[in-house]
Amino acid sequence: MMRTIQSLIDEKRASNKARRAIALEENVMDVYGRFPELAEIDRKIVEARRDRLVARFEEKDVTFDFLEKEGKELSERREKFIRDNGIDPDFDQERPVCGKCLDTGFVKTAAGPKVCSCMKNELSECYELCGLGNFDTYTEKGLSMDHFGDTKGRSAQREKLLKLVMHMPPMNEKGVWIFSAPPQSGKTYLTVCIVKAAIRLGKSAAYVKADRLDELSPEDIGFIRQCEFLAIDDYSAEVTAGARRTNILNDILELRISNKAATVIVTPFAREETISGSDLRIAAKLSGAGDI
Ligand SMILES: [Zn+2]
Known part of the structure; x- marks a missing residue:
């Protein structure tokens, strides 16, 4: 769960x-x-x-x-x-297990509070539970900004996604954003790193493949409706061919758009193609989405 x-x-x-x-x-x-x-x-x-x-x-x-x-x-x-008698004067005081965060679990950084390294196990458990179980090796350190030599474009995408996670302007004006880039351009890698970053910043976040939406438990659907940052990867118009999947997606988007809850739809197809081929209800919602 x-x-x-x-x-x-x-x-x-x-x-x-x-x-x-x-x-x-x-x-x-x-x-x-x-x-x-x-x-x-x-x-x-x-x-x-x-x-x-x-x-x-x-x-x-x-x-x-x-x-x-x-x-x-x-x-x-x-x-x-x-x-x-040379006794430690603090012998009767409670001592934090972790001196770095004094057991709060968070340390202060310039970007705000971040999960402390003593919560390493909790972090990997959270990654695993929130859809990132297959992406152990996808780390910020390994993230190449130079896919197809487009360092600038990729850095700009990363910047926008981070602002979306942090709920910073202008990314807080809309809930749903489309991240469209060609296949094999490292979209998933970047997206996974951003979801991990969101979790490290203490946010509730989840990663899900669009065609797996109908395999989620009702509890997990409840979670992704409400979480602070949601990434739906590998979206294509075909995903909306299944009625059940489309209903779930429609329901999620409806709520998240009205809450302006940070959501990124990742697709290898061009924006217009993605929208026009989708189920009408989904197309209507995506047409108001911003571009990463
Ligand atoms: Zn700590």
Whole structure:
């Protein structure tokens, strides 16, 4: 089932939280085991704190003042003991499992928050679940900008697609965009990289081949209707020959156009040819699409 990267990160964060709590408890037990005197001081501090609360509640000011002084002395004793014995003063503090993102799962970059490297497994699981399972080797690093020597054109396409993902003007004015380029021009590679980039930026995103739309589960159709970025690859007018597939596509486009939800239709055919040969309802929707 398709999932958002956020939901996978949330699960990992919950397990990190448990890991932190266990590590903390083990650490405290270890220090107390080695320094029973410190355990005793801490026990007294907790007790004094509780007594202070009671005294305040019962408005026993003299007792409260006395307890407060006692508490202060205990704290000073504790600090000195920790210092004298070379104990890590943060031994009773929770420590993040990942120092880079402090277990938030995201690091700040110039382009905004990005999924942290500690969520590598969650990222690949998300890629897999969201339709990119067969594209492990399609990476931003391997992306050639020089297909047919058209570096400039390809860079411009990449730029537009990234702006679409980021919901930046002018790409946020329309929901649906047609990315038309000849066969073997690396459209799929570029598209896959953009979907991965969207997921790395924490967005819900999915990749689907147009002729597989009718093989998706109702849950996955629900997901691609709603996700923030959707790429429908290998679209051709022929895709709309099947009534069920056409209904699904029509439904998806209708919602995404009205929500201006970032959607790219990737096709090896020219725009006009793609539109005119399509089912009438789809053609009407595609005719308002922008061009990548
Ligand atoms: Zn991290």
